Amino acid sequence: MTDLVAQNGHDTTAARRAGLLSSGHASIAGRRPAGPSTMTVSLVIPVRNEARNIAWVLEQISDDVDEIVLVDGNSTDATVITARSYRPDIRVVAQQGTGKGDALRAGFHAATGDVIVMMDADGSMAPQEIRHFLHFLSHGYDFVKGSRFIAGGGSSDITPFRRLGNKFLLAVFNSAFDADLTDLCYGFCAFHRRYLEVMALQATGFEIEAEMTVRAMQAGLRVAEVPSMEMPRRHGKSNLRAVRDGIRVLRTVLRDHRSGVSGRVVQALAADK
Numbered sequence: 001m002t003d004l005v006a007q008n009g010h011d012t013t014a015a016r017r018a019g020l021l022s023s024g025h026a027s028i029a030g031r032r033p034a035g036p037s038t039m040t041v042s043l044v045i046p047v048r049n050e051a052r053n054i055a056w057v058l059e060q061i062s063d064d065v066d067e068i069v070l071v072d073g074n075s076t077d078a079t080v081i082t083a084r085s086y087r088p089d090i091r092v093v094a095q096q097g098t099g100k101g102d103a104l105r106a107g108f109h110a111a112t113g114d115v116i117v118m119m120d121a122d123g124s125m126a127p128q129e130i131r132h133f134l135h136f137l138s139h140g141y142d143f144v145k146g147s148r149f150i151a152g153g154g155s156s157d158i159t160p161f162r163r164l165g166n167k168f169l170l171a172v173f174n175s176a177f178d179a180d181l182t183d184l185c186y187g188f189c190a191f192h193r194r195y196l197e198v199m200a201l202q203a204t205g206f207e208i209e210a211e212m213t214v215r216a217m218q219a220g221l222r223v224a225e226v227p228s229m230e231m232p233r234r235h236g237k238s239n240l241r242a243v244r245d246g247i248r249v250l251r252t253v254l255r256d257h258r259s260g261v262s263g264r265v266v267q268a269l270a271a272d273k
């Protein structure tokens with residue numbers, strides 16, 4: 001297993017070992033055994049006209065997840081009705097502004113779990129992978145991101161142009177933050193909700209994913225990557241515009257790099273909890 005990369009002071013061997021032991025653990029809070037797996041999990045899903053995909057996603061979400069927060073971007077199709085019919089317990093939040101970043105921030109704000117997982121609604125991410133993210137969060141990591149570009153991960157969706165763009169942006173990021181991550185613009189990730197405030201997210205568009213990673217690094221969070229397989233969206237059209245959104249990601253990385261790193265402060269706070 002050479003497919004797990006740990007950052008910020010955690011050795012990769014430990015991450016790999018943890019990967020070998022990976023298993024799902026969280027179920028409904030009251031039935032959980034004592035220990036780190038008592039954490040509750042909110043899944044935040046941004047949706048904009050995903051009526052033909054959302055049922056496929058929701059059907060596969062296991063008991064690891066306690067709460068599903070669907071953030072609707074004024075869908076004009078039957079996304080919300082379909083979601084409610086498959087999961088009557090779903091919480092639907094309407095976003096105030098526009099864009100995926102704006103939607104995710106609204107969802108994070110509404111989430112009540114100890115841990116927040118974010119995942120797309122187009123069927124490009126497998127809900128079964130959620131348990132791998134949770135495993136790392138319950139074993140000492142603060143922020144866990146999916147990577148399509150480490151062993152065990154992959155993408156049958158990304159175009160050569162987007163792959164090149166992601167590579168370039170990742171190189172800028174790694175050099176700016178002295179990091180060794182393998183993916184940047186990917187929307188499958190999870191973190192402890194207690195860090196939401198310190199991340200102080202502002203992004204409105206697709207650059208939210210890069211902003212989250214940047215802020216996690218700046219805050220000194222313990223970051224791990226887990227392999228993730230990206231599939232093509234099942235139906236419908238992409239909302240992403242590669243050049244426009246790539247420029248937004250670049251701006252986000254460069255802007256935040258200038259604002260400095262305050263990691264030690266956050267680690268000290270976390271140690272007190």
Ligand SMILES: Nc1nc2c(ncn2[C@@H]2O[C@H](COP(=O)(O)OP(=O)(O)OP(=O)(O)O)[C@@H](O)[C@H]2O)c(=O)[nH]1
Pocket residue numbers: 045046047048049050071072073074095098099100103119120121122124157187233237238239240
């Ligand atoms: N609420 C909300 N959700 C959005 C918005 N834009 C995109 N989304 C959702 O965010 C997720 C990712 O958007 P996609 O259009 O699939 O973007 P992408 O994955 O980069 O592009 P593809 O690889 O082509 O699918 C999907 O679940 C969308 O429905 C928005 O403005 N508001």
Ligand SMILES: [Mg+2]
Pocket residue numbers: 120122124233238
């Ligand atoms: Mg997609």
